[in-house]
Amino acid sequence: MSKYQKYPEYKDSGFEWLGAIPAHWGVEYSKWMFAERNDKASREDEMLTASQKYGVIPQKLFMKMEQQKVVQVLKGHDILKKVECGDFVISMRSFQGGIEYCGYSGSISSAYVPLLPRDGISTKYYKYLFKSASYIQALQSTTNLVRDGQALRYSNFVQVRLPSPPKKEGDRIGSFLDHETAKIDQLIQKQEQLITLLKEKRQAVISHAVTKGLTPDAPMKDSGVEWLGEVPEHWIVRRLKHTATLQSGIPKGKDLKDKETINVPMLRVANVQDGYLKLDDVHHIQIEPHDLSRYELQDGDVLMNEGGDNDKLGRGAVWRSEIKPCIHQNHVFAIRPTGIEPEWLDLLTRASYAKFHFYRVAKQSTNLASISSTNIKETPLIIPPDDERRAIMEYLKGKLDKFERLEEKSLRQIGLLKEHRTALISSAVTGKIDVRHWNKEAA
Template identity: 60%
Template sequence: MSLQPYPEYKDSGVAWLGEVPAHWQILQSRRMFAVRSEPARTTDKMLTASQKYGVLYQSDFVEREGRRVVEVILGVENLKHVEPDDFIISMRSFQGGIEWCRLEGSTSFHYVMLKPIKHVVPVFFSYLLKSQSYIQALRRTTDLIRDGQELRFSNFAQVPLPAIPEDEQYAIADFLEYETSKIDALIAEQEKLIALLAEKRQAVISHAVTKGLNPDAPMKDSGIAWLGEVPAHWTITRLKFVAAVQTGIAKGKDNQGKETISVPYLRVANVQDGFLALDDISTIEIEPEQLNRYRLQPGDVLMNEGGDFDKLGRGAVWHGEIEDCIHQNHVFAVRPHSIEAAWLNQITSSQYAQFYFMSRSKQSTNLASISSSNIMELPILMPPFDERDAIVAFVKAEQARLDALSIEAEQAINLLKERRSALISAAVTGKIDVRHWQPEANAA
């Protein structure tokens, strides 16, 4: 695809637009949009503005996300009516731009509704008002991120907009619809690949730690229905016989009048699946004698006590990355004494361990937690030491290979997203001329 610039440009006088095609006009935003201040109607359905899905009915958002949103309990007189082709500003979070609404309904007072007045083709402005160049210009009108200000119509009105012939707006929108759909399809392919690699990664761990590396090894019934057969020469024990489970300290204890020290404090958010995220570490005030009790030791296997289903039991090995670091009560420190930390970590990362954790957990809507007593009853497969060592090495090598492929796919996604963003900004600011663009002849 080779696109040329317009034949003639002029200085727009607007920093975020730069030079624009000579026939474009630049207008104040308030001449193109006005605030819709109509109160909600009794027949209005509640809307949710989402960067991921755009504007949709709240019930549809809940269905797609599989989780509830905070329901508005205000009377209808405190809600705002929205018409199709309005644009919605989230006053508290506009980093994704301004959303185009194609539905009739109502929203809370946390949103500003913009109704088009003139020179507005909604589908074109759905791209312009979410372009990075426009978002950056809007961001410069407020210190929202620093001091908690809310974005209001007065901020929107500070950013001039291009007024473009309507047929040209439609042409640009058609071009972007076509080209971004192709890019989105490529992104979806890479995301599917990443999901498949994650499944493969999980399968590699689970097969290796339950079946071993020798496909010809004689098998026996494990005696555990959901575990099935295991190599005949392996033994099965319980976690409590090969490791101790240490619970952490709860935050919020009243230490008034007591001598305290400040120490690093590991939270659930720091314990990811197979690695530790240590870029944001909290601290906590504790009594000096508590440090020895809760201090993490190299070789501890950290496991999350609960949270979202995908957080239950996930963990990683602690290698002493931070001196005198303790852990919160929602993170277990499993301290091996008759088993290697690396083997135990692979066990707890396997599908059979995840199944065990879920089956023994207390569950509510999308949340689960497991007690230390149930953790201690986890069945632990025990091949001979040399075999455990070989399995750990094999799994690490396979994980490294799969992770490298996943990183490549992530990099491809980032490049595609950059390409998508640059293409949108170039088109909506007139840096490329697509007035005579036609889709590819062989396009379906």
């Protein structure tokens, strides 16, 4: 923030979350600046929904952008609330990121509190103040109900005093933040696009190496699998069921009343990522002692998800006894290969041809898919001779390590950009930097 000037004179705001503010700013009661709008809406008005990503927008538009349904259950006695363009909306039961600006007129459910701004204040300024980390923390500190899943109400909102810059100055702060955060968001988007390209390139490198090998002029043969095409002539193609056994996981909800139990760690779908394990949040489960040997993971198991979102279908990683003992739930399969390395099987399941097999045989529903153990067992495996497998795995290790370093670099850059965005918003809306003389053309 060193490149921005400070205001020439400050005063104590009287509130810890706000700190010192410019001497000519005021601090006012929230209820004097934003009234609770209590107008009833009709069921003919367009239904709106609130999201941290888009603000308050029509449900149809949200569903189109997110490609998912919004389940809105309205009972006969439910009262729809009127909301106008330029209002703000408190999302009472999903408060995680401030108060959302409403750019549309329509109706909202009783799960929201609409706020009507007083004439003469800068809504462009308050759009950013309400999304700033310091304000969110101050608002959340008014109640423990949010953490308990209870409603956040207008009575909580009015407990936090609001800084009040002159309208023209507030508009200038809003315009400044519109411009600067848009630039930051573009940089974040470029890094996210780079990560997507790296993932695509990584899969392409894996797919080519495990299906074509490292010798460009090797004699080829038809694999016998339509979507796989040709493979090196001396390689073997066989079904997974002839090279591995599959262990299903433990189902939840078993009645254990009056039975002896033990408490053990259990892997879930969330723990099994694409090529690695996420073990920072491993749940435990009570089971009968004799079930431990039935569901326990063994070193070298290749874990594979039954399904979920389409991108989770068939994803997996190699288990190396990171936790002992440990079992797995029934939505995670443990595949035990024989005659090939678990790392080779893991690479095959990450290749494009295997992903296509999983997708084509999966049971599909809205944005979800699941694959049965029977269909996993039918996955075609490509098996080169031992020395070639080892050479390919060594080659891919170097390539994948490079991709991982590049992806980690992009993720760090995204983290720094987001931190800068948060700090810039906080500094501007609390008056720690003076942008009154900023103009877009010179920026």
